[in-house]
Amino acid sequence: MTKPKTKQKIKRIHVNQHAIRQNLKSGEYAPVITVKQSKSNAYGHEVHILDNDGNVVAKVVQPQNARLSCGARVWIETQQKVVVIDYNGGSSIIVN
Numbered sequence: 001m002t003k004p005k006t007k008q009k010i011k012r013i014h015v016n017q018h019a020i021r022q023n024l025k026s027g028e029y030a031p032v033i034t035v036k037q038s039k040s041n042a043y044g045h046e047v048h049i050l051d052n053d054g055n056v057v058a059k060v061v062q063p064q065n066a067r068l069s070c071g072a073r074v075w076i077e078t079q080q081k082v083v084v085i086d087y088n089g090g091s092s093i094i095v096n
Contacts, residue, residue, distance in 0.1 A: 009038060012037070032074060033046070
């Protein structure tokens with residue numbers, strides 16, 4: 001008899017804009033990424049999103065003293081396929 005799968009609790013990844021601004025003002029490198037689950041919070045400079053086998057499928061990163069050409073200081077990186085959904089236009093795009 002197989003054991004039923006337990007429902008995973010939702011984890012919400014949050015980027016704290018106030019912490020980004022405080023880092024810019026003070027010159028510090030405090031973590032700005034928060035993972036919230038139930039009543040607990042974990043803070044970090046990088047978050048790895050794992051599949052069910054424990055493989056990293058995406059990362060949320062806050063590199064020190066680096067930003068993208070668009071000015072972003074925190075971003076998500078993945079090598080997986082991504083579906084982009086536009087709620088206004090009703091379209092979706094698959095990015096390989």
